[in-house]
Amino acid sequence: MRFNxxxxxxxxxxxxxxxxxxxxxxxxxxxxxxxxxxxTMLAVQVAKALGVPLLEWHIKSTTKAQQGLYxxxxxxxxxDSQLGDPRVHDIHNYIVKGMLWQxxxxxxxVVLLIDEVDKADIEFPNxxxxxxxRMEFYVYExxxxxxxxxxxxxxxxxxxxxxxxxxxxxxCFFHYIRFPDKETMEKIxxxxxxxxxxxxxxxxxxxxxxxxxxxxxxxxxxxxxxxDWLKLLxxxxxxxxxxxxxxxxxxxxxxxxxxxxxxxxxxLFERLxxxxxxxxx
Amino acid sequence: xxxxxxxxxxxxxxxxxxxxxLTLLEAMGKGVIGPSVDDFYYLSRAALVKDEANFDKxxxxxxxxxxxxxxxxxxxxxIPLEWLLKQVELTLTEEEKKQIEALGGWEKLMETLKxxxxxxxxxxxxxxxxIGTGGTxxxxxxxxxxxxxxxxxxRSRNRSAVKVWxxxxxxxxxxxxELGTRNIKVALxxxxxxxxxxxxxxxxxxxxxxxxxxxxxxxxxxxxxxxxTVKVLMLMDIGGTMDDHIKLAEELFSAAKTExxxxxxxxxxxxxxxxxxxxxxxxxxERTRTWDLLxxxxxxxKVVFVGDATMSPYEILQPGGSIExxxxxxxxxxxxxxxxxxxKCIWLNPEPEEIWGYRQSIQVxxxxxxxxxxxxxxxxxxxxxxxLAK
Numbered sequence: 127m128r129f130n131x132x133x134x135x136x137x138x139x140x141x142x143x144x145x146x147x148x149x150x151x152x153x154x155x156x157x158x159x160x161x162x163x164x165x166t167m168l169a170v171q172v173a174k175a176l177g178v179p180l181l182e183w184h185i186k187s188t189t190k191a192q193q194g195l196y197x198x199x200x201x202x203x204x205x206d207s208q209l210g211d212p213r214v215h216d217i218h219n220y221i222v223k224g225m226l227w228q229x230x231x232x233x234x235x236v237v238l239l240i241d242e243v244d245k246a247d248i249e250f251p252n253x254x255x256x257x258x259x260r261m262e263f264y265v266y267e268x269x270x271x272x273x274x275x276x277x278x279x280x281x282x283x284x285x286x287x288x289x290x291x292x293x294x295x296x297x298c299f300f301h302y303i304r305f306p307d308k309e310t311m312e313k314i315x316x317x318x319x320x321x322x323x324x325x326x327x328x329x330x331x332x333x334x335x336x337x338x339x340x341x342x343x344x345x346x347x348x349x350x351x352x353x354d355w356l357k358l359l360x361x362x363x364x365x366x367x368x369x370x371x372x373x374x375x376x377x378x379x380x381x382x383x384x385x386x387x388x389x390x391x392x393x394l395f396e397r398l399x400x401x402x403x404x405x406x407x
Numbered sequence: 408x409x410x411x412x413x414x415x416x417x418x419x420x421x422x423x424x425x426x427x428x429l430t431l432l433e434a435m436g437k438g439v440i441g442p443s444v445d446d447f448y449y450l451s452r453a454a455l456v457k458d459e460a461n462f463d464k465x466x467x468x469x470x471x472x473x474x475x476x477x478x479x480x481x482x483x484x485x486i487p488l489e490w491l492l493k494q495v496e497l498t499l500t501e502e503e504k505k506q507i508e509a510l511g512g513w514e515k516l517m518e519t520l521k522x523x524x525x526x527x528x529x530x531x532x533x534x535x536x537x538i539g540t541g542g543t544x545x546x547x548x549x550x551x552x553x554x555x556x557x558x559x560x561x562r563s564r565n566r567s568a569v570k571v572w573x574x575x576x577x578x579x580x581x582x583x584x585e586l587g588t589r590n591i592k593v594a595l596x597x598x599x600x601x602x603x604x605x606x607x608x609x610x611x612x613x614x615x616x617x618x619x620x621x622x623x624x625x626x627x628x629x630x631x632x633x634x635x636t637v638k639v640l641m642l643m644d645i646g647g648t649m650d651d652h653i654k655l656a657e658e659l660f661s662a663a664k665t666e667x668x669x670x671x672x673x674x675x676x677x678x679x680x681x682x683x684x685x686x687x688x689x690x691x692x693e694r695t696r697t698w699d700l701l702x703x704x705x706x707x708x709k710v711v712f713v714g715d716a717t718m719s720p721y722e723i724l725q726p727g728g729s730i731e732x733x734x735x736x737x738x739x740x741x742x743x744x745x746x747x748x749x750x751k752c753i754w755l756n757p758e759p760e761e762i763w764g765y766r767q768s769i770q771v772x773x774x775x776x777x778x779x780x781x782x783x784x785x786x787x788x789x790x791x792x793x794x795l796a797k
Contacts, residue, residue, distance in 0.1 A: 143446060144453040147439045151430065158459060200612050208625050248592055288592075295457035296426050302459035 127176050127235075135164070135171035136306075136313045144301040145172060154240075154258050154280035156295070159303030161285055162348030168303075169239035169281040179232070181278075182239045183225035185246045191253030194226040194240075195263050195272075217267055226257055230274040238278040244287040251294035259297050306349060308335065318353050319360065326366045330356060333379045337386070340395055347385040355384035412472050416455065419468040423455045430454050444473060591662035591788065598639070598667075598709070598792050603631040638669040640704050640749075644714025645674045645687060652757035655783055656713060659755070663711075671704060677718045678738030678772075679745070680729050697741055701748050709751040709795045715758045716772040716780070723771050742775045753791045754780040760787070 129145045131137035137145070145168070148155035157165045173180035183194055203220040206213055213219045223231070229238040243251060257263050261274035282298065284290065306314060308331060315327060334355070338346050347355075358381045379385070386392045413428050431454040440446035448469060456465045607629035614628040641663060643656060663670055673683035673695065682694040721728040723738045746752055754772065756763070760782040763769045773780040781791040 139445070140449040140452075143440065143449040147434050147450055147453055150437050150439050151434050153430065155453075156457070200616075201610065204615070204619070204625065248596075290457075292422070292424075292457075296424050298457065299430075299453045300457045301453055302462065 129172050129175055132171050132175045134174075134317060135167060136310060136317055137168075137171075138304075138306075138310065141168075141301055141303065144299055148281075148299045149279050151299075152277040152279075154282050154298045156243075156282045156284060156290075156298040156300045157303060158284050158286055158300070160305055160346070160348050162350035163303045163305060164349060165283040165303060166239065166241055169237055169241075169283075172279070172281070173237035176237070176279075178234065178236055178279075180237045180239065181225050181229050182241060184241045185243055185250070187245055187247070189246050189250070191246075191250055191257075192224075194224040194254070195257065196224050196227050196265060197222045198267050221265065221267060226254075226263070227272055229278040229280075230261060230272055232278070233275065235276040236278045238280045240280065240282045242285060243282050244284040244290070248288055251290050255293055255297065258294075311349070311352070314349060315353070315356065319356055322356065322360070323366065326359070327356075329366055330359060334385065337379070337382075337395070340398060343386075343391050343394065344388045345386075345391060347387075351385055351387075355381060358384050412451075415472045416465065416468050419464050419471075421456065421461055421464050421468065427455050591659055592666055595662055595666045595788075595792065598637050598796050603633050605631045605634070607631050609633075635666075635668060637667060638704075638708045639663065639667045639671070640700070640708045640710045641670060641672040642679065642683065642710065642712050642714075643672060643674050644677060644712075644716075646676055648715050648717045649757075652715060655757050659713065659783065671708075673700065675714075676731060677714075678722050678729070679712075679741040680734040680738055681736070681741075697744075701744060706748055706750065708749060710745060710749045710753070711791075711795075712752075712754040712776075713783075714754070714756065716754070716756055716769045717758065717766055718768045720767050720771055723768060723775075739771075739775055742772070746775070746777070751795050751797075752776070752779065753794055755783050755788070755791060756780055757783045760784075 127149050129137070129142060129149065131142060144155060147153075157168060159165055169182075170180060198217075199220045199222055203214055203217075225238065229236050258280065261277050262271060264271050311331065312327065315322065315331075319327075330352075334347065334352050337343075362381065364380050382392070382395070386395060409428075409432065413423065416423050431451055434440070434450055434454060440450050451469075452462070452465055456462060609630055609632045611628040611630040614630070615626065618626040618628055641660075643660070649656065660672070663672075673685055674687060674690070675683050679697065681697055683697055683700065684690040684694045686693060718730075719728070722730065723742075726735055726737050727733045728737060754776045756769065758766075758769070763773065763780075769780070779791075779794060781787040
């Protein structure tokens with residue numbers, strides 16, 4: 127199995143190599159990067175390109191590692207015992223499989239996405255060490271060992287909200303998705319909006335990278351925000367001239383709400399625009 | 408050969424482990440990559456480096472190790488002159504071109520460049536004569552000479568590996584901060600006291616089973632979630648000499664904020680006096696009397712002062728010593744009051760422990776705190792938490 131990017135996802139050389147190394151060595155791939163650079167999309171696209179099913183495990187702050195393995199539904203069993211349901215005699219009926227178990231027991235290799243692992247409790251990654259390393263775990267209730275039939279291709283994404291423990295990192299390959307340069311960005315946009323006019327694209331791209339370079343922004347606009355913004359520009363049918371008017375000092379880019387998500391950032395941006403205008407006049 | 412590579416990374420202080428090294432070898436054995444240094448660079452980076460902050464260190468170590476392999480002597484001397492000319496035209500403005508002409512003319516500059524290229528045998532870095540990177544010679548890249556000519560690193564460069572690791576794009580991310588937020592959090596975790604308080608919203612399995620068995624009907628029991636009930640009052644020095652420690656203070660603060668449910672924090676300046684405040688922008692209008700703190704927060708609160716304790720001893724010991732206003736009682740009295748009310752009271756000092764002995768004010772405060780002053784290193788934090796948790 128080899129991943130070579132797809133017509134919906136632009137993968138840089140180093141990313142492709144990291145993905146292939148992870149696939150061949152059957153180790154998890156940890157993907158970090160600025161929000162909105164396509165970390166989650168990567169797993170989706172790899173699954174699509176390889177033609178294997180995708181299992182997604184989205185992590186929240188309350189997620190426990192155990193929930194990825196299995197959960198024992200004691201409440202329904204208790205209820206069934208009251209109602210005299212015959213199912214109650216078999217504990218297997220009350221073990222709910224988690225995403226990892228599903229991935230381990232699948233008949234063909236699958237792609238497993240563990241999304242935003244940094245959102246969970248600080249000990250969460252440590253609780254998954256053996257599971258990700260040996261791809262097996264023990265079910266105490268039924269005294270059985272669940273072992274992966276085929277080692278799944280595991281993608282783990284992180285936004286760096288919490289640092290991950292070393293022991294966990296040692297078991298993974300690592301890739302940091304860098305913010306794309308203008309060239310790669312044009313390719314990415316081309317993949318999403320093939321019919322976009324060249325001129326509009328160029329102007330929009332200039333505005334976008336200009337906004338990104340404004341010093342002191344709390345949240346710089348990212349790839350996914352650029353795509354949203356372009357979608358809006360297309361939908362509103364904004365003429366290219368509106369972007370181009372070279373005394374850009376006088377205007378704030380149309381529909382800037384798609385790029386700047388923070389009130390303080392908008393204020394800062396307006397203030398900077400105002401200052402440059404004052405200087406220019 | 409690769410063992411040397413591994414050791415080279417180690418010597419550059421990269422946190423690489425043997426397990427990761429074996430992974431890399433396994434990957435090579437399985438033929439994940441072709442025989443290309445580019446691929447090897449990407450593969451080894453994916454396998455060995457797990458934090459983008461370390462990419463820059465890795466790039467440097469890699470460049471150093473592969474210098475002999477990749478840089479075929481004379482490779483830069485083979486750049487065709489036309490290409491250079493075109494490149495220069497692209498990089499220079501009209502004004503600069505005029506300047507160059509004034510300095511002896513275009514031809515002369517090119518001639519010197521050609522001559523140097525012939526003289527030069529290998530790749531070069533730094534220095535002021537040879538063509539290479541990072542120097543002050545007029546030829547090369549990343550240079551400072553205003554009439555410099557850029558070689559390579561043009562806008563649409565082909566991404567050959569040397570250039571990728573030569574770009575050192577991850578420079579900004581490199582931080583050698585020992586005390587990351589995670590470390591701080593782990594240290595703060597020592598200060599946990601779990602208890603069940605509040606609304607019963609968690610299913611109590613064991614209690615339900617035993618109660619059901621006893622009563623012979625389904626008797627469901629709920630219980631409150633288990634939470635960290637430790638209460639912390641944090642008082643932070645702000646402004647002045649603390650400006651040097653802002654990053655550390657921020658990290659400490661953010662770690663504490665997520666770790667403790669009951670965290671109260673206030674700011675003070677240099678030493679504790681009659682007033683503290685919560686919002687630095689409104690420190691003069693919205694102040695809280697220190698007496699109110701002592702009355703409001705019970706003595707089960709654990710008090711953590713954060714400050715560098717670097718000031719004139721007068722500011723601690725004399726009435727009116729404060730640099731901001733006339734304080735009727737000296738800071739020492741306030742510290743003493745806190746010590747009396749809160750048995751668990753410590754001071755964290757971001758200044759390195761070695762220099763404490765040379766600063767009188769630190770000595771004074773440490774004495775006031777009964778010696779419970781700790782540096783904000785990992786071990787210091789752990790010692791401090793142990794004292795608080797006792």
